[in-house]
Amino acid sequence: MTAVPFATEPGRTACIATVGCRLNQAESDLLRGWLQTQGFRLVNDPGAIPDLCFVNTCAVTANAEKSSLALIRSVCSLNPKPRVIVFGCLPVRAPELLKNIPGIDEIWTAEEKKSRLEDILPAPVRSRALLKVQDGCDRTCSFCVVRQLRGAPAAVPPEKVLSQFQHLLQSGYQEIVLTGLNLGRYESGDCNLARLLQLLLAQPGRFRLRLASIEPDLFTDELLTVIADPRICSHFHIPLQSGDDRLLVTMDRRYRTGDYARLINKILQVKPDACIGADVIVGYPGEDERSFRHTLDFLETIPLHYLHVFPYSPRPQTPAYGLGDPVPKPVKQHRVQLLRQWSDRRRQAYARRFISTVREAVLEPDGRALTDNYLRLTCEPLPAEIPAGRLVRLMLKPAEDRLAGRVIDAGSG
Numbered sequence: 001m002t003a004v005p006f007a008t009e010p011g012r013t014a015c016i017a018t019v020g021c022r023l024n025q026a027e028s029d030l031l032r033g034w035l036q037t038q039g040f041r042l043v044n045d046p047g048a049i050p051d052l053c054f055v056n057t058c059a060v061t062a063n064a065e066k067s068s069l070a071l072i073r074s075v076c077s078l079n080p081k082p083r084v085i086v087f088g089c090l091p092v093r094a095p096e097l098l099k100n101i102p103g104i105d106e107i108w109t110a111e112e113k114k115s116r117l118e119d120i121l122p123a124p125v126r127s128r129a130l131l132k133v134q135d136g137c138d139r140t141c142s143f144c145v146v147r148q149l150r151g152a153p154a155a156v157p158p159e160k161v162l163s164q165f166q167h168l169l170q171s172g173y174q175e176i177v178l179t180g181l182n183l184g185r186y187e188s189g190d191c192n193l194a195r196l197l198q199l200l201l202a203q204p205g206r207f208r209l210r211l212a213s214i215e216p217d218l219f220t221d222e223l224l225t226v227i228a229d230p231r232i233c234s235h236f237h238i239p240l241q242s243g244d245d246r247l248l249v250t251m252d253r254r255y256r257t258g259d260y261a262r263l264i265n266k267i268l269q270v271k272p273d274a275c276i277g278a279d280v281i282v283g284y285p286g287e288d289e290r291s292f293r294h295t296l297d298f299l300e301t302i303p304l305h306y307l308h309v310f311p312y313s314p315r316p317q318t319p320a321y322g323l324g325d326p327v328p329k330p331v332k333q334h335r336v337q338l339l340r341q342w343s344d345r346r347r348q349a350y351a352r353r354f355i356s357t358v359r360e361a362v363l364e365p366d367g368r369a370l371t372d373n374y375l376r377l378t379c380e381p382l383p384a385e386i387p388a389g390r391l392v393r394l395m396l397k398p399a400e401d402r403l404a405g406r407v408i409d410a411g412s413g
């Protein structure tokens with residue numbers, strides 16, 4: 001298949017289908033902003049077939065690749081067929097997988113994506129705006145393919161972050177989520193993540209900032225000081241990957257369980273109500289019963305509130321690929337189930353702590369809301385007169401098996 005040059009055709013319609021992480025979503029927001037500047041009308045209606053369809057792909061796991069391929073195939077089979085443009089991590093990791101899919105008109109390389117999305121103002125579609133401030137990673141975590149696809153660490157310069165941030169505030173967003181592949185590695189001149197946050201917190205207006213995932217060893221004391229600001233959401237995602245020190249060594253992670261536990265306790269000293277979650281990989285090569293037990297035992301000792309659990313899948317081009325996939329699938333599935341049940345129990349216990357308290361939440365469409373400390377709830381009654389994206393204060397109450405919130409302060413612009 002030959003890639004044909006991308007041509008803008010103002011006045012026509014476009015859609016963007018995105019698979020994967022917040023960073024991909026943030027890049028789709030930038031693309032949306034660019035398409036708007038080119039005069040395209042963005043369509044989301046599943047019944048409407050646009051003239052142009054972008055698929056932003058993911059390759060972090062074998063499943064993410066499968067989902068990306070399925071999405072590309074379904075877009076290519078639309079009738080009438082839109083012009084299909086594929087970009088993101090999959091064409092970088094495995095361009096050969098795209099060769100035999102009829103209907104792809106254009107594939108963007110990483111460089112083509114970068115050159116098109118630079119200096120663009122994002123156009124989010126959600127009630128919370130994602131702001132990409134960093135990309136790339138120079139670590140060597142043995143299981144990770146993404147850092148090989150996205151190159152060396154690169155920070156968006158603070159002045160550019162600031163202008164995008166101001167644009168989002170002026171567009172009416174009140175929660176802004178800072179994202180990056182390795183956000184803690186943000187570094188532009190002498191500006192690190194803590195100083196970038198201080199710069200944004202110095203801006204006027206009603207807003208709050210949420211931080212995407214931060215590697216435990218990059219959560220510095222300077223950052224701990226800055227997160228004390230009440231406008232930094234009481235929600236942190238700190239990847240753990242394993243609660244077994246031997247596995248952390250073989251994964252080439254830069255902390256041990258003792259460091260991790262100390263960090264979580266330090267964060268809770270600064271923000272005692274914080275919701276803290278972690279990624280955990282199960283079934284990594286060498287994870288025997290004893291090491292999995294270490295993970296379970298370690299989790300019992302730390303005040304985490306939820307987990308994202310991933311069954312290990314070997315990824316070509318990673319250091320761990322040569323280790324194969326020795327943990328049997330049923331064993332992995334059982335461990336995934338145990339950890340997800342553990343996570344559900346912790347999440348529910350955490351949510352119960354906040355019944356009858358008041359929290360700030362951002363309104364989402366359909367009467368839903370997300371609190372600063374990552375509790376998802378429904379608003380009762382529905383605040384029809386308050387637009388999605390607005391920050392409000394809610395009194396939390398139980399409603400059947402979930403949480404609900406009553407608006408007690410609709411805030412101001």
Ligand code: SF4
Nearest residue numbers: 137139140141144147
């Ligand atoms: S820190 Fe490790 S897991 Fe995260 S992107 Fe870098 S190499 Fe991958």
